Amino acid sequence: MTREAPPTFYLKGNAVFDWLEVFDLGSSMASTGEPRPIWRIQPTVAAPALNAVPPIVYGKVPNGFAQDNPNDEAPPLQEGHRYRLRVIVRTPNEIQLDEVFVIHNGKVDVIEGTE
Numbered sequence: 702m703t704r705e706a707p708p709t710f711y712l713k714g715n716a717v718f719d720w721l722e723v724f725d726l727g728s729s730m731a732s733t734g735e736p737r738p739i740w741r742i743q744p745t746v747a748a749p750a751l752n753a754v755p756p757i758v759y760g761k762v763p764n765g766f767a768q769d770n771p772n773d774e775a776p777p778l779q780e781g782h783r784y785r786l787r788v789i790v791r792t793p794n795e796i797q798l799d800e801v802f803v804i805h806n807g808k809v810d811v812i813e814g815t816e
Contacts, residue, residue, distance in 0.1 A: 707759035714751040716790035726783040741770040
């Protein structure tokens with residue numbers, strides 16, 4: 702992930718990419734008690750390997766992908782808000798990749814990363 706806002710997400714590995722979503726951790730919660738995604742994209746054809754996914758800039762949908770949330774433009778990322786990037790990938794153990802980041806002084810600061 703780049704430090705410039707909006708961030709660019711770089712994905713690497715041999716797993717199969719299913720979808721990418723961004724959550725505003727201070728936003729309204731879904732019935733599950735988790736925040737609702739503010740932006741979500743997925744491939745329009747066969748799911749590619751992570752190594753074949755182009756760099757993804759928040760709010761811009763790359764060729765071969767479709768945005769399914771929201772129905773219009775992605776909301777701008779706000780100064781001081783905490784966001785979670787979640788990437789769902791398929792491996793023999795199906796995993797998700799998570800990073801929590803904040804926009805601070807117009808820059809992206811990663812504050813937590815998990816797998």
